[in-house]
Amino acid sequence: xxxxxxxxxxxxxxxxxxxxxxxxxxxxxxxxxxxxxxxxxxxxxxxxxxxxxxxxxxxxxxxxxxxxxxxxxxxxxxxxxxxxxxxxxxxxxxxxxxxxxxxxxxxxxxxxxxxxxxxxxxxxxxxxxxxxxxxxxxxxxxxxxxxxxxxxxxxxxxxxxxxxxxxxxxxxxxxxxxxxxxxxxxxxxxxxxxxxxxxxxxxxxxxxxxxxxxxxxxxxxxxxxxxxxxxxxxxxxxxxxxxxxxxxxxxxxxxxxxxxxxxxxxxxxxxxxxxxxxxxxxxxxxxxxxxxxxxxxxxxxxxx
Ligand code: ADP
Ligand code: MG
Numbered sequence: 061x062x063x064x065x066x067x068x069x070x071x072x073x074x075x076x077x078x079x080x081x082x083x084x085x086x087x088x089x090x091x092x093x094x095x096x097x098x099x100x101x102x103x104x105x106x107x108x109x110x111x112x113x114x115x116x117x118x119x120x121x122x123x124x125x126x127x128x129x130x131x132x133x134x135x136x137x138x139x140x141x142x143x144x145x146x147x148x149x150x151x152x153x154x155x156x157x158x159x160x161x162x163x164x165x166x167x168x169x170x171x172x173x174x175x176x177x178x179x180x181x182x183x184x185x186x187x188x189x190x191x192x193x194x195x196x197x198x199x200x201x202x203x204x205x206x207x208x209x210x211x212x213x214x215x216x217x218x219x220x221x222x223x224x225x226x227x228x229x230x231x232x233x234x235x236x237x238x239x240x241x242x243x244x245x246x247x248x249x250x251x252x253x254x255x256x257x258x259x260x261x262x263x264x265x266x267x268x269x270x271x272x273x274x275x276x277x278x279x280x281x282x283x284x285x286x287x288x289x290x291x292x293x294x295x296x297x298x299x300x301x302x303x304x305x306x307x308x309x310x311x312x313x314x315x316x317x318x319x320x321x322x323x324x325x326x327x328x329x330x331x332x333x334x335x336x337x338x339x340x341x342x343x344x345x346x347x348x349x350x351x352x353x354x355x356x357x358x359x360x361x362x363x364x
Contacts, residue, residue: 061085062107062214062246067116069106076102078270080116084263086213087244089237091257091278093293094267100250101144103267104216107248108141110134120214140212144219146203150192154183157191158205177205180239182232197224204236214246221256233260254293258282266290296334298344303362308334309347310363319360326351 062084069077076099084090092100105111107118112127119125120138128134135141148157159174178187181201186194191202200223207215220236221229237260240247249256257264258278266274266281266289274281274290285291285305296308309332321337321344328351335346337358346360 061121062248063117063119064103064107065117065119067103067106067113067118069102069111069113069115071102075270077106077267080272082265082272082275084214084246084248086246087241088246088262089240089260090246090248091261091264092248092250092267093252093257093264095289096252098267099270100267101218104141104218104248104250108135108139108216137210138213139216140207140210140214141216142200142203142207142218142220144222146199148191148199148202148206151190153188153190154178154194154198154202155187157202158209160206161210173209177208180208180235181205182228182235195223197228200224201232208239208245211243212245214248215240217247217249219251219253219256220249221253230255252293254295258294266293296345296347300339300344300362303364306362307347308345311344311346312361312363313346313348313352313358314361315359317359317361319362321346321358321360323352323354323356323358325354 064080064082067077067080068075080103092103094100106113107125109125109127109131112129117124155174155178158177159170162170162173164170178184181204183198183201186198191199204220221233224232233256251257261278264276264278264281265272268289274286281290282294285294288297288299288305291297291305291307298306298308300306319339321339324336324338324343327334332347332349333351335348335352337344337346352358
């Protein structure tokens with residue numbers, strides 16, 4: 061189990077993280093979400109032991125994670141970290157990069173393990189391609205596979221699929237997160253993409269202004285977002301008195317009601333349309349199955 065105990069940290073006088081406290085069990089998937097600059101990457105770096113802590117402690121099982129003051133080489137065998145700038149060896153192949161840390165004493169095992177991981181990140185066609193010839197997304201996949209090569213007990217992923225295009229993202233996420241679950245590898249994923257989180261995280265931590273402002277399962281946070289910041293992570297939403305935070309798909313257009321609005325514009329949204337309308341002299345967003353014309357008067361019902 062990873063334990064982050066009352067960690068407060070700043071690069072200079074300004075605090076980036078304040079009194080951060082949480083645990084991650086073996087095999088658990090924890091997502092850290094928050095706006096850009098909220099301290100997600102810093103928290104991962106602290107967990108990895110990149111900086112010395114002045115306040116608080118971090119433990120993996122009984123071992124305290126210590127910073128560069130105590131460790132000549134940053135990092136531990138049981139923990140791997142895929143940064144936002146995955147540093148690979150550009151002049152060697154995908155397979156060589158992934159197998160780099162595997163022992164040459166067991167060539168058959170090394171080859172099989174490398175092959176298995178190449179399949180997890182779907183790079184079979186590029187196994188013998190030099191890394192410098194790959195796209196950003198392909199490099200990101202090599203970095204993930206390499207981090208898994210020696211089967212860590214915990215994996216830290218910083219925006220792990222940010223460079224990967226939408227055509228491949230969803231399948232790759234399922235591969236990687238299913239693999240981690242199957243091998244009981246804990247992971248902490250820093251992200252601002254809801255798709256990295258919704259179907260996969262056991263717990264979510266929301267970082268805002270240096271602090272954890274919410275910690276719960278994806279379902280609970282989604283159903284009951286206490287703050288607009290949390291709702292905004294999941295979906296389009298409105299703040300409507302006296303209901304509070306209401307998702308766009310929780311407002312229905314009905315034949316008759318006292319809540320009247322005037323359509324401003326409709327936006328195609330795949331399965332539905334997002335209709336922007338003027339309500340109470342402000343703008344609201346309503347999800348609807350067809351496009352509606354500008355100036356149309358609509359009646360609304362809030363599902364509660
Ligand atoms: P996130 O990953 O959520 O975008 P970061 O952890 O990268 O956030 O950054 C949190 C804050 O710390 C930001 O204000 C950022 O400018 C600052 N910061 C990040 N890295 C450094 C650094 N090496 N030195 C000084 N300030 C930093
Ligand atoms: Mg970051």
